[in-house]
Amino acid sequence: MIVDLWHVGLVVSDIERAIAFYRDALGLELRHRQDQANPYTSSLVGYEDASLRIAQMRLPGAERGRSGHLVELIEYVNPAPDQVEAVRARIGAGHLALQVTDIDALRPRLEAAGAVLVNEPVAITAGINTGGRAVYLTDPDGITLELVQPPAKQLVAPVAG
Numbered sequence: 001m002i003v004d005l006w007h008v009g010l011v012v013s014d015i016e017r018a019i020a021f022y023r024d025a026l027g028l029e030l031r032h033r034q035d036q037a038n039p040y041t042s043s044l045v046g047y048e049d050a051s052l053r054i055a056q057m058r059l060p061g062a063e064r065g066r067s068g069h070l071v072e073l074i075e076y077v078n079p080a081p082d083q084v085e086a087v088r089a090r091i092g093a094g095h096l097a098l099q100v101t102d103i104d105a106l107r108p109r110l111e112a113a114g115a116v117l118v119n120e121p122v123a124i125t126a127g128i129n130t131g132g133r134a135v136y137l138t139d140p141d142g143i144t145l146e147l148v149q150p151p152a153k154q155l156v157a158p159v160a161g
Contacts, residue, residue: 003066004065004066005065006065006066006067007056007067007069007070007071007072008070008071008072008096009071009072009073009074010071010072010073010074010096010141010143011074011075011076011081011141012073012074012075012139012141012143013075013081013083013141014075015053015054015055015073015075017114017140018055018073018075018139018140018141019033019055019057019073020113021113021114021115021139021140022055022057022071022073022139023057024113025109025110025112025113025114025115026098026106026110026145027060027106028057028058028059028060028070028071029057029058029059029060030055030056030057031056031057031058031068031069032054032055032056032068032069033053033054033055033056034054035051035052035053035054036050036051036052036053036054037049037050037051037052037077037078047076047078047079049078050076050078050079051076051077051078052074052075052076052077053074053075053077054072054073054074054075055072055073056068056069056071056072056073057069057070057071057072057073058070058071071096085142086138086142086143086144088118088136088144093144094144095136095143095144095145095146096143096144096145096146097145097146097147097148098145098146098147098148099148099149099150100147100148100149101149102149103121103133103134103135103147103149104121106147107121107135110137113140114139114140115137115138115139115140115145116137116138117135117136117137118135118136118137118138118144119135119136120135121133121134121135121147121149122134122135124151129148129150129151130151131150131151131152131153132148132149132150132151133148133149134146134147134148134149135147
């Protein structure tokens with residue numbers, strides 16, 4: 001039975017650039033870094049002689065969860081990564097949605113770090129989050145992120161942990 005979310009893994013082209021974006025621009029906290037090049041990892045990811053650089057990112061001040069991190073950034077050293085065009089409507093495509101308190105304040109920092117907005121922040125006019133705002137953007141590798149600023153009545157402060 002599923003008991004919790006362990007983490008979300010995102011494959012990136014450059015671990016240092018990704019850490020800088022997710023830490024310095026987006027505001028996540030770097031929890032742990034490691035290189036993985038061993039039989040277990042090769043078996044797990046299904047690539048012979050796999051070599052990965054990993055960075056575990058967490059929400060600052062939030063409850064840590066079972067794994068201690070929310071996002072795992074993965075740079076494949078071996079095999080060489082394959083660059084594909086990010087298409088949001090492609091089967092298997094995903095996005096990472098994060099709650100924020102102020103989209104407008106965060107936007108310039110993200111754009112300066114290489115984020116590209118898919119749309120201008122929009123008012124949520126239907127559904128459970130009516131009254132809030134949201135925006136889709138891509139990180140420097142083209143990974144789709146969604147920032148959601150719920151209506152004031154639904155804003156949830158980070159949980160200390």
